[in-house]
Amino acid sequence: MPVFKVFKRKLKRVGPVMVEGGLIKRTQVASRQAKQWVDRTIGYEARRILSRKQKIRPKQVMFITFQHEYACNPRYICEALLREGADVDIYWAVEDPFFARDLPDRANVHAVKINSYEYFEAAMSSRVIVINSLLGDKFYPFPVKKGQVVIETWHGSLGIKRFDLAHYNTNVSWPEAAKRTGELTTFCISNSSFEDSVFRETFWKNTRILHAGHARNDIFFDTYQEERKRWKEKFLKENGLDEKVKLALYAPTFRDDHKFAVYDLQADRILDALEKRFGGEWRLLLRYHDNDKKTESGLNNVKSGRVIDVTSLPDIQELLSFVDAGITDYSSWIYDFILGGKPGFIYARDIELYNNERGFYFTLEESPFPVAKNNDEMEENILKFDDTRYRAEVKKFLEDKGCIDDGHAGERVASLITRITQKKPVVR
The missing domain is CATH 3.40.50.11820 (CDP-glycerol glycerophosphotransferase, N-terminal domain)
Known part of the structure; x- marks a missing residue:
């Protein structure tokens, strides 16, 4: 979409924004974007000279x-x-x-x-x-x-x-x-x-x-076997956790409006379900998207003494290599995570809205993951998780997509x- 069309689309919102009482804020955003455009244009010409x-x-x-x-x-x-x-x-x-x-x-x-x-x-x-x-x-x-x-x-x-x-x-x-x-x-x-x-x-x-x-x-294959072990030992030690503690990662993607209402996973309830279904003591690792790092500290609703915030860690792949279960909404990391063969779950409250605004390449039902739209369904999906069926669906999904990772x-x-x-x- 050309730049002028983006501005044209924003201009159409001026009337509704005035009614909503957000004209000044919208004007400030537009002004900031205009200044950035000028800076980038001048800067690019200077970089062309440097490049030569x-x-x-x-x-x-x-x-x-x-x-x-x-x-x-x-x-x-x-x-x-x-x-x-x-x-x-x-x-x-x-x-x-x-x-x-x-x-x-x-x-x-x-x-x-x-x-x-x-x-x-x-x-x-x-x-x-x-x-x-x-x-x-x-x-x-x-x-x-x-x-x-x-x-x-x-x-x-x-x-x-x-x-x-x-x-x-x-x-x-x-x-x-x-x-x-x-x-x-x-x-x-x-x-x-x-x-x-x-x-x-x-x-x-x-x-x-x-x-x-x-x-x-x-990292999911034998080529990184030693690194996986080292990363997990380091993480457990830094967070004062016993080596027997199991870890679930909850890492949703961002929303364009950066609202956090959709991230309402009930941590203790989900951890209790994981402990009942899979045994052992569990902790929930919480990681927000890179685009939400600046706002998550004040808006986060996923709170518990059993939750560890890992948003600031630089590379999610290290976490994926050793956590025991994964939970997301639409983030692509979980489609990497399945290569490790561990349980994955979808928790997504706004499927229809997100699909209308962003769009999907395939439906969530085509993925190998149990899909939940609320905490009741999420708890049920964990308690009724069928490992044999899940592994078969993961295998079929990877084959259908033609995955060659080895x-x-x-x-x-x-x-x-x-x-x-x-x-x-x-x-x-």
Whole structure:
């Protein structure tokens, strides 16, 4: 959707907003967005000048995530490069270079502050740029020139949420960034035939798709067996928990209006049901979406002495590797989680509304998870959970989507990057 159409749509709301008493607030938001647009336009022209002065460094690799953290697919691709001793110089875009959590302490790994001069300098001189979202959304865009390779790993795979422009255009920068990303991407990394079709119908209609699998899902296989054990031991120790305690993760996705009323899971009731059905002592790990981090502390309703807030942890994949059960509404992480074979549940109060506003690629009933619209149904789904049936439905779901994850995706993408930096032919 073009920028002028977004503004036109907002303009149509002026009358209703006046009636609702929110005109000043809406005007302030529009003014802020206009200033950002001016800053981005001027800034981009300045970066074009800087780009012309920057020579591409053949062995330099830049990693950028929308979380601005050492996380998601780029993290595990980076780890594969380091394990293999690849002759590359690595730059990571982070929120704070002096507090870059978990970033490897290696001579060839450098942290740069997102949107800083050093960040743009590194990005525009890198031979390979690895991203997991859109170029220009949440961070200012930079020119990508001939000789640079952009690898799109995305941050979901078998997820249910649509993100094409017709269904997801919540801010002015999204349409522009989406179109631009599609044009600049050299390779899309896919883990399934389902994701192939998602890439093709959104922004990457002509981009070369490589079937390597998703590096962040390597953690569910034997390749990360020791790491899983270490991550769990560290988490239990930091939170003063016995090694026998079982953990359930509740991590819903965000809403465009950032309202928290839909996140009303009754923690103690759900934990009691988990203990009754699966045995042992349970704790609930609560993790809100990255887009809700700034507001969750004042609006959170999921409270109990048995709840541990893990929203601030940089990488959800570590949690997925060792928790014993997962609960979400529409977040794509649970479609990674099923690779570990552990119970997953859907708790979603606003299915019809969310589907109308955002849209689904498939219905929740087509997923392998028991679906609950309220706490009564959620409790019942846990107490009546059929493990045999669940495993059969997970197997069928993965087969139907054509999932190829096998624990070696990181190696494949690392090999791709190495071949590019060594100027060798890229093999499918």
